[in-house]
Amino acid sequence: MTPHREYTDRLAAGEVAFQRCDDCRAAVFQPRVLCPACGSTRLTWGQSAGLGTVYSVSVLSPRDGRPYSVALIDLDEGFRMMSTVVGMPAGDVRIGMRVRAQVDQVDQVDQARVEFLADRS
Amino acid sequence: MSGPDLRGAAAIVGVAESDLGEVGQDRYAIELAAQASVAALAEAGLTTRDVDGLFCAIAGRGMAPLDVAEYLGVRPRYTDGTMVGGSSFVSHLHHAALAVAAGACDVALIAYGSTARSDSGRGRLPTGPPELPSYEAAYRPRMPVTGYALAAARHMYQYGTTRTQLAEVAVAARRWAMLNPKAFARDPLTIEDVLASRVISSPLSALDCCLVTDGGGAVVVTRADRARDLPRPPVYLLGAGEAHWHRTIAQMPDLTVTAATESSARAYAMAKLGPADVDVVELYDAFTINTILFLEDLGFCAKGEGGDFVSGGRIAPGGVLPVNTNGGGLSYCHPGMYGIFTLIEATRQIRGEAGERQQPGVTVALAHGNGGQLSSQVTAILGSEASL
Known part of the structure; x- marks a missing residue:
């Protein structure tokens, strides 16, 4: 494959x-x-266990939609991916925050994507 | 490892812009590239009939050198369509110097054009769907700005850089543009104006972002011995260096350190010069963070000190280091890709032709191109006869 x-x-x-x-x-x-x-x-x-740290984040505020974050996440296994942190106001996402992955089945191109939530454990 | 010693082997003998600003109505990128080419060749005392080496990259034209050669009626024996984003043209200068030094061609023409501003108003945007596979598109970054915003956010986090310091870069660029009659944005600009402008992709606001204009540029390069027989004082390539480490922003190893550290080290080594020898700096300021990152990575200040370095008007007219004396991509012009304009302004400053913004006694100028998402970095060090 x-x-x-x-x-x-x-x-x-x-x-x-x-x-x-x-x-x-x-x-x-x-x-x-x-x-x-x-x-x-x-x-x-x-x-991946899905645990990581926010390496950087930018917030976009489209005129016709809700603000959302675009973040770079450093996974604990040693790789980085672009993603978004959800479940909290986009403007509250901070560099250094610990986050936990979830797989969301629907995005705008109708494919699954990885998202992150603040990890409170 | 250093490349072949090109120091002083080749020279820029002609430079020109096309019409700039909002000039793309009923025109195409290739026409602006051709207009600039004719003017740059005329300045060199040459015509299209003399061109035997062609170097170009145009967004949306996968075979730009073929298009431009056909349009100009030139039949090159050496062609280079290297496309490394906005840094392409500084890369082309490096490649042209290698080619003329090796005898692969005698007269190298570097040409660029874009109708980016007019395209946005007529649904003819040069950017298509994401190149696949994409591991970023699902998150809806607004590219290119979000990539640079992520770098800015990280620089702020790591080094305490502030939005006010970013705004200093925009204000300095505007103050230079006010001295340049060809600049697109010449109204006075304050730090407060920048801070109050709409946030596009935090922490970058609209006035942290470059202009979107139409325009083109051209640069003519030949061997040093031939350059001395042509009308204008030759502007010699003293050193050049290239480097790229990633394409997509998520693959950039450290968002606060660009490959300009390597490209500039290569260029300085070839030129046998250092940052202290540079009289003017022309760098690719697509966003305000670029200027801060590149001043650090080009060795003008230590890593993390770029924000302080640009503050208090220190890179503006009358400051300690003249940076982007034409007003840069932020206030002079930015037609899709800006790199060629760093070469044009560096050449004019060395020749002493920059009018009200001319700096005294310029013998060495640094031109730095950036392409992609802080990806491709190309540095050229140019000098007058006295610098040889």
Whole structure:
């Protein structure tokens, strides 16, 4: 299966998936056929625990909709992804906040996407 | 590792802008590129018949060099369509110098045009659907601004940079633009105006963002020995360096450190110069955070000190370091991609042709291009005969 298809299938099943390099152990995201850290093609899929920290955040306020956050999240396994923090006012999302992933089945292109909530544990 | 020693091997012998501003009605990018090309060649005492090397990138035209060559009626023996966003044209200068030094061509023309401003009013926007696969589109970032906003937010978090310091960059650019008759935005601007403008993607507001204008530019490059026979004083390429580490913002390793650290180190090494030798800086200010990041990464101040460095009018007219003396992408022009205009202004400052905004005794100028989401960084160091 191709890396992109593997990722989207796992996402549709509710999983935050990433690859790990068998040789240098780097966490790899976005999905690839090789490890960008060492060039190895020996990658193994894994499931993230979904816990991470907000690395940066920007709030957009469309004229015709509710404000939303676009955030970069550093997952504890060692990779970063663009996402959004929901369940709280977008303007309250702070860099350094601990967050927990949930997979939302519907976005505007009718695909699953990973979102994050503040982690209160 | 450093590349071939190009110091002084090639020179800029002609530069020109096309019509700038809101000039795209019933016109196309290629026409503005051609208008600028003819003017830049004329300044060099050359015509399209002399061009045998062509370097171009135009948004939305996947085969821009073919389009431009056909339109101009040139038949290049060397062609480079490198497309690394707004940094393409500084990259083209580097590649053109390599090509003329190697004898692959004698007269290199770098050409650019865009009708970005007029396109937005007629539904002919150059940006299409996201390139696939995209791991970002689902989150609706407004690109490019959100990428730069994320970098600004992180710089503020890590170094205490403030929105007022970002606004200082916009105000300095405007003060330079007020000295440039070709600048698009010349009304007085205050810090308060910038802070009060509508937030587009926090922390960046409308006045932290570059203009959207129409326009084009062209630069003519030839070997140094030939340049000395042409009408204008040659502006020599002393050093050039390129670097890119990512394309999408989520893959940028550290949002507060750009690949300009590497591109500038390469350019300084080739030029055998450092930041203290630079008389004027022309850098790609798509957003106010760019100027702060690049002044740090180009070595004009330490990492994290960019906000302080730009404060109190220190990069404005009369300040300690003249930055973006034409008014930059923030206030002079920004037709889709801005990189070529850093070369045009650096050349004019070195020749002493910059009118009211001319800085005294400019022998070395730094031009820096940025492309993508703080992705591609290309630095060129240019100098007069005296700098050789």
